[in-house]
Amino acid sequence: MLDFQLDRSTSDLRWRKGDGRWVCGRSWIKPFKHPLVEQFCVANGRSTLLVTRERQTSVLSAPVPDDVTCVDAPTYEKYLSEMREWPLEYLVVEHHHEDGAFSIRAGQWGSAPVYLVEATQRLRGTWSLPALRPYIRADQLNALEVVRGLTYRLRYSRETYLEGVFQLTERAEAEYTKDRGLQLRYPEPAKHALPRDVRDDVDLVGVFEQELDRAVTAWPFAPGETAVELSGGMDSANVAMTLAALGHRDVQAYALIFGGDIGEQQLRRRREMIEHCGFADMRIDALDHPPLKPFGARASGEPLHPLAQPYHEGLEHVLDLARSRGVRTVFTGDGGDQLFSLREAEWSALGSSPGRNNPHRPLPTWLGERAVEQLEYLDSNLPPATVLNPSALLGFASRTPQYLEAGMWQVSPLCSPRLAGFCEQLPLGWRKHKRLARERLRRLGFSDDVVNPALRENFTHVMEYALAEFGMPLLEKQLDHSILVDLGYVDADELRAIHGRIANGGEMDLSIFAFLRMELGVRGVAA
Amino acid sequence: MSLQEPIEVMKGGEMDEFAHVFTGPVVLVMAREYTKEAGSSDTSDEYDEM
Numbered sequence: 146m147l148d149f150q151l152d153r154s155t156s157d158l159r160w161r162k163g164d165g166r167w168v169c170g171r172s173w174i175k176p177f178k179h180p181l182v183e184q185f186c187v188a189n190g191r192s193t194l195l196v197t198r199e200r201q202t203s204v205l206s207a208p209v210p211d212d213v214t215c216v217d218a219p220t221y222e223k224y225l226s227e228m229r230e231w232p233l234e235y236l237v238v239e240h241h242h243e244d245g246a247f248s249i250r251a252g253q254w255g256s257a258p259v260y261l262v263e264a265t266q267r268l269r270g271t272w273s274l275p276a277l278r279p280y281i282r283a284d285q286l287n288a289l290e291v292v293r294g295l296t297y298r299l300r301y302s303r304e305t306y307l308e309g310v311f312q313l314t315e316r317a318e319a320e321y322t323k324d325r326g327l328q329l330r331y332p333e334p335a336k337h338a339l340p341r342d343v344r345d346d347v348d349l350v351g352v353f354e355q356e357l358d359r360a361v362t363a364w365p366f367a368p369g370e371t372a373v374e375l376s377g378g379m380d381s382a383n384v385a386m387t388l389a390a391l392g393h394r395d396v397q398a399y400a401l402i403f404g405g406d407i408g409e410q411q412l413r414r415r416r417e418m419i420e421h422c423g424f425a426d427m428r429i430d431a432l433d434h435p436p437l438k439p440f441g442a443r444a445s446g447e448p449l450h451p452l453a454q455p456y457h458e459g460l461e462h463v464l465d466l467a468r469s470r471g472v473r474t475v476f477t478g479d480g481g482d483q484l485f486s487l488r489e490a491e492w493s494a495l496g497s498s499p500g501r502n503n504p505h506r507p508l509p510t511w512l513g514e515r516a517v518e519q520l521e522y523l524d525s526n527l528p529p530a531t532v533l534n535p536s537a538l539l540g541f542a543s544r545t546p547q548y549l550e551a552g553m554w555q556v557s558p559l560c561s562p563r564l565a566g567f568c569e570q571l572p573l574g575w576r577k578h579k580r581l582a583r584e585r586l587r588r589l590g591f592s593d594d595v596v597n598p599a600l601r602e603n604f605t606h607v608m609e610y611a612l613a614e615f616g617m618p619l620l621e622k623q624l625d626h627s628i629l630v631d632l633g634y635v636d637a638d639e640l641r642a643i644h645g646r647i648a649n650g651g652e653m654d655l656s657i658f659a660f661l662r663m664e665l666g667v668r669g670v671a672a
Numbered sequence: 673m674s675l676q677e678p679i680e681v682m683k684g685g686e687m688d689e690f691a692h693v694f695t696g697p698v699v700l701v702m703a704r705e706y707t708k709e710a711g712s713s714d715t716s717d718e719y720d721e722m
Binding site for chain 2: 337566
């Protein structure tokens with residue numbers, strides 16, 4: 146949510162506001178401009194505190210004018226304390242006048258992460274990895290992060306796939322001083338509750354609805370500027386139904402439509418949801434904008450996050466359409482999977498295993514020696530337990546930049562720590578198969594087609610089509626001059642063999658996408 | 673110590689925000705779970721619904 150440069154050599158201590166940013170000597174801070182994001186700056190003669198944060202519904206406006214305000218020490222401390230407790234996303238930068246040091250602290254949401262890189266006498270920070278291109282070299286990759294990405298064994302961490310570029314993770318603090326340069330400090334581990342029994346006569350669906358109301362209304366609602374992702378899945382559907390129940394009819398829904406049999410089911414189910422909500426609707430066919438499509442952002446070599454989601458190309462068109470209709474804020478269903486997730490011990494007791502991020506899923510056969518060497522370190526150097534589920538935080542890191550590039554702010558109420566705190570205490574039977582979310586839709590009167598669809602609506606067949614049409618020729622081309630092959634992360638001979646088998650009628654290997662995504666991502670950002 | 677091992681047991685009171693919903697003490701752990709799926713599928717399908 147910030148773009149900044151902090152100069153530790155400056156003797157200037159006076160911050161000023163101008164041209165959409167705060168400036169002090171060669172240091173500057175540019176907050177993301179959006180109605181749901183507010184900024185203020187206070188100074189007490191010894192330090193300056195620059196705050197960027199999501200607005201809360203319960204707090205009507207920034208507590209001080211949109212300029213630098215001088216305050217006494219107790220008032221300054223009050224603002225500092227308030228930010229430690231701020232319940233939504235925030236980032237604070239503090240400039241200590243005595244030694245010229247800076248400290249930067251992130252909030253517990255991690256929904257708009259900032260990346261840090263140290264340059265000569267300066268610390269550059271930004272939400273946009275491509276903005277760090279001047280500091281990036283393609284041959285200086287973080288081996289562990291590259292391998293985590295290639296193998297889908299993603300880990301939430303301050304490390305990024307670029308050596309020397311760090312993510313300021315949730316609740317973490319960065320210090321930038323003249324003596325020691327950049328130092329990063331992880332927070333204390335967050336605590337999470339184990340499941341408990343439900344009291345007799347408690348209406349769990351009713352409690353769930355109350356908590357959803359509370360989560361959705363944490364942010365101010367902007368009529369005419371708000372959309373909701375309504376894929377047809379349980380998560381976004383429950384967010385949309387809460388927006389409708391709160392009386393917000395001036396919402397636009399959108400979705401990527403998957404096509405084929407599941408697309409027909411998706412259209413049918415969404416139609417029922419739209420009729421219930423009364424929202425305007427936007428639809429884009431995913432098969433018209435598949436991953437790796439020629440002239441799409443990824444295939445064109447545009448600088449994207451190397452883990453940009455498979456539906457990045459489709460979402461680009463959706464967001465263009467939404468923006469043309471005045472949308473600035475998007476409610477998503479992100480966090481829904483995590484809300485009802487089962488713990489590893491619960492999966493084991495069921496004799497099953499989870500899909501995405503399944504630690505037991507097969508490794509790609511095309512890993513190079515350098516990648517194989519890293520596998521035993523996959524769980525090294527991780528942060529302590531996070532407030533939000535780490536897979537939700539990983540999702541934010543790969544998705545949020547696309548919204549910000551489009552000038553939009555995404556809001557994900559299903560990640561609300563309080564809502565998650567409620568759901569993590571549910572007995573397994575209410576979390577498994579998202580039973581509570583389904584029961585809520587059933588109570589609203591939806592058909593069994595909506596509540597328990599026969600087909601699983603996902604992106605797999607779009608990906609299979611994309612890889613067959615565009616991934617295969619791209620693979621052949623990239624292997625001739627692959628950065629990841631040259632650096633030893635990928636075995637080119639094995640990938641060529643896979644390419645040959647598929648070209649001769651063999652089954653598609655979806656792991657090809659992991660290679661292409663990372664290769665094109667590295668090439669795009671480090672070009 | 674396992675991350676799933678209880679580190680604190682809260683026996684109710686003001687800190688138990690959901691005492692009206694659940695019975696028994698709140699048992700806290702330092703969980704670090706990467707599981708995303710909610711149990712709707714036991715496949716190894718990484719391309720979920722949006």
